[in-house]
Amino acid sequence: MIVKNIHTSTVQKVFRIILGLFMIMAAVGHMTFQRAEFQAQVPDWVPLSKDLVVILSGIVELVLGVSMVFLSKFKVWVGLALAIFYVLIFPGNIAQYVNEIDAFGLDTDKKRLIRLFFQPVLILWALWSSGALKALLNKKSS
Known part of the structure; x- marks a missing residue:
């Protein structure tokens, strides 16, 4: 796929940066104070x-987060990579629901199920x- 410079609005840019910062914060949690809760989500x-x-x-979250914030020239590729990452980690969210694992305040089946929709x-x-x-x-329309 050849990606030309895709124009995004100011609103999209702000949301891209917010998502990047969210990913950086999640990365810090992975490696420090939320490590045990993230371990609980890893399927057996x-x-x-x-x-x-x-x-x-x-580490992947940190790279993707920093890239979302600073690599605007490659934003399309980074956005695709982040979307793929979210797909790849989804089994952990499913495992948390199926195995009834309490983590991140998700201490009921209802809360764990609702999270899957996010x-x-x-x-x-x-x-x-x-x-x-x-x-x-x-690309699809061409």
Whole structure:
């Protein structure tokens, strides 16, 4: 996919930066004070230590967050990468729901279920705010 410079509005830029900052904060949590809660979300079938998965995903979040904030020239690619990341970590959210794991204040089935519906919102947020959604739609129509 060849991506030309996709114009995004000021609102999209602000939301892209907010999402990037959110990712940076999540990365800090992965590597410090929320580490145990993030470990609780790693599905048992993942063949790596839960701590390693949390640290590695925290590093990926940090890179993606910093990229969303500062790499505006590559914002479409970063938005696509972040959307893919959200898809890849979704099984952890499902595992938390299915296995009834309390973490991040999600201490009821209802709260854990509601959270599952926010993952598509994050995916769309990453795609829309970065201009990736527009790029994908333009590619489809050409």
